[in-house]
Amino acid sequence: MLQKLFRGKKEKRAYNGSKLDGDMSKDNSEKIDSELTKTVNIFKTIYSYPDNQDVTIRNIHINGLNKDGALLFISTITDTKVIDEYVIEPLLKNQDSEVKIDDLVSVPSISKTTAIADICTEVNNGSAVLFVDEETQAYILNASNFESRGIEKPENETVVKGPKEAFIEKASTNISLIRKRIKNENLVVETQTVSKRSNNVAYIVYIKNVTNDDIVDKVKSRLHTMDVDAVQNLSLLEQYIEESHVSIFPTVLNTERPDRAVSFLEDGYVVLLMDNSPDSLVVPATFWSFYHTSEDHYLRLPYGNFTRVLRLFALFVTLFTSALYVAVVTFHVEMIPPDLLLAIASTRELVPFPALFEVLLMEIAFELIREAGLRVPSPIGPTIGIVGALILGQAAVEANIVSPIVVIVVALGGLSSFAIGDISMNFAIRLSRFIFVIAAGVFGMYGMVALFTLGVFYLVSIRTFGVPYLAPMTPTYKSSKDTIFRKMLQNEIFRPGYMKPKDMKKK
Amino acid sequence: MKIVNLPCKLALFSLFFLLLTGCWDQTEVEQLAYVVAIGLDKPEDVKEGLVEITYLIANPQSGAKVGGDEPPREIISFSVNDFINARNLANTVIAKQISYDLLRFIIVSEEFAKDDDFIKWMYDATKATDFRRDLRILVSKESPSTFMQNNEPLVDKRPHKYFDLIFKRGKETGTIPPGELFSFYRITESDANVFLGVYATTEQEEEGARQEDSDQIIAGEFDSSGETNTTQFAGSAVFKEGKMIDTLTIEETRLSFLLSNIFEKPREILTAMPDPFDEDYQLTTRIQRDGNIDMNMDLEKEKPTIDVTVPIVLEVMTNHSMNNYSDDVKKREKLEDSLEDTLTQKFEDLIKKTQEEFGAEPFGWSLIARKEFLSIPEYEEFNWMKTYPEMEINVNVNLRIDKFGRQIRLPDLDEVRD
Structure with missing residues (x-):
């Protein structure tokens, strides 16, 4: 069915891929030779043997059958111990002259193929290939062993209460982490190759009888239309499949928590995984998924909603404090209580810059500290904090470059910005903050209100994989109303209606 | 002609948009002189049609860490047509632009309040946009400039704070009426009631001391001693048809x-x-x-x-x-x-x-x-x-x-x- 759907695209792709046709390894028609030395020579050329250090060709004589054979594998991505114990040893020690090769070798997965291209793919994926003299097919023995680290705690999405496993750079482990949470045959993991030269594979995970087919098809078609040589990981893939590439609001959610990915899967979303990515992509992502954290649901209802209120407050503080200060001080003096007004006026008396410039100066300084703190090697990290706070805060005030109130305002906004955990939304808010400050400096409160209105217009207009960005709030959909606040778990009955799930009711 | 690409066009558009429509003539907070109270009086020996304006200007620097030794206020009096025109004339002496954003009181001398022409100047306040309607009308027995100069609170030195506290307390204890500007206009125009303004003075009366009933006093009759401010806020000034006719004591105000x-x-x-x-x-x-x-x-x-x-x-x-x-x-x-x-x-x-x-x-x-x-x-x-x-x-x-x-x-x- 899929092939039918994408036939048009496929043809285009075949045309574009023509540059690779000259590559010998990719020629599907070419088969291996029944003469062992010839076959081995073909592969020696393909893999630049012996210049290529980790490509190993092991010639063996199979006792009993009395045939010559050759094993081809890349030693760095293959489990040599498995090859040694379960392939080479049985072959050498065999005495039986009637036995088949399939029965001799005791690795868990074995298959046969004739095409050179297929063999290359398997070898590149860590399998060992056994060629036997006078046979026209090769045995592919699965013994791949890519290096990766063990499962660790999440670094960016930390929680106090709840599971503490995070995705790692190995997709099979990540799928295992998901399957551990959804023990159901309807959980489907499809693969799709997304790049041509590096053959990177993306895993499309969804629950067959929940997720709407249209959304799965849309995701697949987006992956299919990509025309690139290499996509290393999901952070790059995200940028190929997202809705608008220049919009400041993210439309694809990146999460490193398997429990979070699973909760989206259960609501009918599609999750993408890839090797080399210690995270997963959730599509489509609405505004609310960036505002929520998994802990909101792990905490009891009042506590969870309390953190939501705090986060919402932090969001608005980040967006508006600096802008509000600029607007009020430059245009709306009569709004300030007399005591505060005189306090502001007295601190501003010695400052040489207008309020707008003063705030921008501090904001940029804050962003600089933040960026520098992120990039600084960890041994000198703590120094940055002290230098930043002391030099820029205290000294700037004492030198009358900025007024103390501005330091408070900017620090408050800056600190609050950390409450928005998702890095993409964090950037979106921080960037909008600058626009708000400028709008406030030029047009005062009027500018802020106008910009906010425009911003809301824009938010409402965004669609991601056909889903409105602010759904289910605007437009309204049948859902569990998990937006600003969450409900009691007992009352979260429905899956989000905008996902058009095959099974609407959760309970 | 070379075609300019979209980002370039957008950048140019926003630049011109900001430059052409932005409010670039705004004044920063520290460039304003905040008038807390305006005094209105009839000047002596000057031709008709002029009033004596007194500005009580708050100094934001007072009590600040830097320059905190500056006095908390500045007082300037001069004769002028009205208090709108006065804003410019004051700048011959005052360095900053005069702002009425912190203006809370209009102080009128009793003599001027009893004048038939008083109401004509009061209506100037309806013309200027930055006059708050909840300004309070305060009648002082002496001239406003004397009143302001004599009023030297020992503790709450900053004038806006001092007046705020006095009026807040007066409202709670009922010793002075609210005396708000908008009710002055409403009562004057509806022509059915009398308006009560705040009555205050800095001059203590000698013979009025020791009244039999401590509540039957107006400002100036409260006999206090010690080391404190001489200003008294007590009782009300009664305005009928926009003209002061009498006073009410503390007790009458409360009643x-x-x-x-x-x-x-x-x-x-x-x-x-x-x-x-x-x-x-x-x-x-x-x-x-x-x-x-x-x-x-x-x-x-x-x-x-x-x-x-x-x-x-x-x-x-x-x-x-x-x-x-x-x-x-x-x-x-x-x-x-x-x-x-x-x-x-x-x-x-x-x-x-x-x-x-x-x-x-x-x-x-x-x-x-x-x-x-x-x-x-x-x-x-x-x-x-x-x-x-x-x-x-x-x-x-x-x-x-x-x-x-x-x-x-x-x-x-x-x-x-x-």
């Missing part, structure tokens, strides 16, 4: 509060009342109006009558005659009757004063009376201001004693002395 539904209820009126059990002593009471007053009007008659029921809740705070009221129902009844009579008498005296001396009432009863008429022309025909002095007004006090202080019982003095 007006109790008799009116439009004034906010003062929270703690502490006052002394005669003790029915011992003439030598007085009882200190805390009086509050217990809800709205009830008015029963019969305006159809030849001589219109109004029955006013004032609900009062009262707390007896002192008891120098050492009577234990809580033990004796009869004593309590006697006390209640006596207090009711005293209050009724005071209300009647005040109403009589307003009828005979002012010819109009400050209580805002005309607003209640409007409901008695079917149409505005009928009400205007009735002419409240003209009819008021002729009316028969019966005051009935509905008094409830709330409690007798924190500790109800007092020891028997004879036993203590035994």
Whole structure:
């Protein structure tokens, strides 16, 4: 069915891929030779043997059958111990002259193929290939062993209460982490190759009888239309499949928590995984998924909603404090209580810059500290904090470059910005903050209100994989109303209606 | 022609958009001189049509870490056409742009307030956009410039804070009326009531000292000594038809509060009342109006009558005659009757004063009376201001004693002395 759907695209792709046709390894028609030395020579050329250090060709004589054979594998991505114990040893020690090769070798997965291209793919994926003299097919023995680290705690999405496993750079482990949470045959993991030269594979995970087919098809078609040589990981893939590439609001959610990915899967979303990515992509992502954290649901209802209120407050503080200060001080003096007004006026008396410039100066300084703190090697990290706070805060005030109130305002906004955990939304808010400050400096409160209105217009207009960005709030959909606040778990009955799930009711 | 790409166009558009439409002529906070109070007076020996304006300007630097030794205020007086024109003229002396953003008071000298032309200048405030409608009108016995210069609070030196606190406290204790500018306009234009402005002075009267009743005083009559400010805020200035005609004492101001539904209820009126059990002593009471007053009007008659029921809740705070009221129902009844009579008498005296001396009432009863008429022309025909002095007004006090202080019982003095 899929092939039918994408036939048009496929043809285009075949045309574009023509540059690779000259590559010998990719020629599907070419088969291996029944003469062992010839076959081995073909592969020696393909893999630049012996210049290529980790490509190993092991010639063996199979006792009993009395045939010559050759094993081809890349030693760095293959489990040599498995090859040694379960392939080479049985072959050498065999005495039986009637036995088949399939029965001799005791690795868990074995298959046969004739095409050179297929063999290359398997070898590149860590399998060992056994060629036997006078046979026209090769045995592919699965013994791949890519290096990766063990499962660790999440670094960016930390929680106090709840599971503490995070995705790692190995997709099979990540799928295992998901399957551990959804023990159901309807959980489907499809693969799709997304790049041509590096053959990177993306895993499309969804629950067959929940997720709407249209959304799965849309995701697949987006992956299919990509025309690139290499996509290393999901952070790059995200940028190929997202809705608008220049919009400041993210439309694809990146999460490193398997429990979070699973909760989206259960609501009918599609999750993408890839090797080399210690995270997963959730599509489509609405505004609310960036505002929520998994802990909101792990905490009891009042506590969870309390953190939501705090986060919402932090969001608005980040967006508006600096802008509000600029607007009020430059245009709306009569709004300030007399005591505060005189306090502001007295601190501003010695400052040489207008309020707008003063705030921008501090904001940029804050962003600089933040960026520098992120990039600084960890041994000198703590120094940055002290230098930043002391030099820029205290000294700037004492030198009358900025007024103390501005330091408070900017620090408050800056600190609050950390409450928005998702890095993409964090950037979106921080960037909008600058626009708000400028709008406030030029047009005062009027500018802020106008910009906010425009911003809301824009938010409402965004669609991601056909889903409105602010759904289910605007437009309204049948859902569990998990937006600003969450409900009691007992009352979260429905899956989000905008996902058009095959099974609407959760309970 | 070279085609400019979209981002470039957008950048140019936003640049011109900001440059052409932005408010680039705004003034930063520190470039403004904040006027807290404006004084209005009639200058001597100057031609007609001029007024003497006094600005009381707050200094933001006062008390600040840097430059904190600067004085908290600046006062400047000069003759000018009006206080709108004055903003520019003041800049011949004051370095910063004059701002009325912090303006809270208009101080008028008693002499100017009693002038027929006074109202003409008051209406200037309706013209300027940055005049707040809740400015307070303050009448000073002396000229505003003298008032401001003499007013030197020892502790709350910053003028805006000082005035804020004085007025907040005055409102709570009922010693001064709210005196807001918008009600001045409303009352003047509806031509049915009198307006109460705040009365204040910095000059203490020598002979007025030691009044028999400590509440029967206006500003200047309060005899205080010690090391403090000489400014006194007490009582009200009565304005009829936009012109000051008389003053009300602290007690009369408080009674007006109790008799009116439009004034906010003062929270703690502490006052002394005669003790029915011992003439030598007085009882200190805390009086509050217990809800709205009830008015029963019969305006159809030849001589219109109004029955006013004032609900009062009262707390007896002192008891120098050492009577234990809580033990004796009869004593309590006697006390209640006596207090009711005293209050009724005071209300009647005040109403009589307003009828005979002012010819109009400050209580805002005309607003209640409007409901008695079917149409505005009928009400205007009735002419409240003209009819008021002729009316028969019966005051009935509905008094409830709330409690007798924190500790109800007092020891028997004879036993203590035994």
